Amino acid sequence: MTVQFDRIALIGIGLIGSSIAHDIKRLGLAKEVVIATRSADTLKRAEELQLGDRYTTSSAEAVKDADLVIVSVPVGASESVAKEIAGSLKPGAIVTDVGSTKASVIAQMQPHMPPHVHFIPGHPLAGTEKSGPDAGFPGLFEGRWCIFTPIAGTDEAALKRLRQFWEALGSKVDEMDPEHHDKVLAIVSHLPHIIAYNIVGTADDLEAVTESEVIKYSASGFRDFTRLAASDPTMWRDVCLHNKDAILEMLARFSEDLAYLQRAIRWGEGDKIFDLFTRTRSIRRSIIQAGQDVDAPDFGRPHPLEKNA
């Protein structure tokens, strides 16, 4: 493929950073990749995995002469990274991030960005429940959305270059304003994770049912929640703290709806229950039709003798 940037600096090398690294190498998108992370152990592991060309624990060092800087850290660390790199950024460099919340990242980074760089906030909607540099793999972004939330007056040429980069990784790029992004993600991603963490916690605390029973019989529904509840705790703590308003709004609605359903169960109002349970089924069908999930039963988990297994 075509070299798109002479030097790319990756700040943070977890699941997302390392997946980007795999793809840059696979597709030959840069002449040189510099990797920075604060933890010496993580940096060593990135080097063992040969994810880049140079390695440093200094973000400031890493961004020197980089044409593209991709910040892939928990959103709560955005401001400290912005402060560290600000003085070393090359004029004309594109600085982007991959954070799951956008208004907060902009508030943390934008004030520190020198006028001679192009800061374009971004969010690839991709990932798994695994974390760390070993969790990354080539192709993670293939067919997935990447949402930019550009600041007014952003240079069109820079925007186009960054779009071409994500498109080279196989992503489809969307643009949105940061507040709307944060609301959309609150319902499609943040609330599901919080609810999943919460139900797994509730199950863990029961006295009447043992943890070994929960584990043994988890295939009856519970295990579907445990995947999300196994996601990186630091990343998700930061999401909760940095998209607070939208998350609290969604939580309030969810709890209100749950109280309605709980009341229907208590009073034996079968019709209300049936109506909700019917409505939700059609949403699943729409998701499958939109190609956002597989139609195989049970997410296509192996069933020993099934025809399609």
Add this chain to the structure above:
Amino acid sequence: MTVQFDRIALIGIGLIGSSIAHDIKRLGLAKEVVIATRSADTLKRAEELQLGDRYTTSSAEAVKDADLVIVSVPVGASESVAKEIAGSLKPGAIVTDVGSTKASVIAQMQPHMPPHVHFIPGHPLAGTEKSGPDAGFPGLFEGRWCIFTPIAGTDEAALKRLRQFWEALGSKVDEMDPEHHDKVLAIVSHLPHIIAYNIVGTADDLEAVTESEVIKYSASGFRDFTRLAASDPTMWRDVCLHNKDAILEMLARFSEDLAYLQRAIRWGEGDKIFDLFTRTRSIRRSIIQAGQDVDAPDFGRPHPLEKNA
């Protein structure tokens, strides 16, 4: 394999009933299988799929001379089925069910069972989000638990025969008292389904985020819930109405825990959030170690370029 019963009657031929039918045929466990369902259309479909040897819309007709009767209907229909079949059951017949709630099924069926039959309540913990006779497949029960909740004084020989039947289908059989079963299932199955239905309903009702946005970006977490929320509405309405006490207890705990988490988010208490998110991760690991789920990221959904894809 060995013929275990001369005649098996299957009352109800949805996902579970039809999967049992597939396995009986595949394994040669009966000389004759009689299928009964109230809906003429469903019965016709069962016949087209060649799931049995004889077909009738009369449960009473179906159970005549049957050595094993398996009732696979929504739990709310248990009493009417028990009434219908009671007068036609053969002396010495084993009558079992597959219902997701056990105390209620026993209360509905037991009073109608003649003394000359062996009524053994059962619950195979298996299924997918699909429903109806087309949803069944051979091997559904392979490696899955089947829980018996036998009534005091149940004939040991009958219990053993039923156990052998489920073991022939590949299941591991457990015994439990019905009240404990209902508590265990309330947390591992009923609460997860109710929460999944609820969150999908909440998302469907939003004004600030369109349904098409929810669908488009669902891969960020939301879609994991939609599988459960696509389950059979009639079956799940009945579960809600027939395991009310245990479900309300679990819902109360869940809501209490969610209020605690919500408060931590509102007040920016990162440590509390981090602690919960860390604890839940280890439960996921235990479920994978116990062989109750796959270790592949994202439930093993296909990622285009991944090494193991």
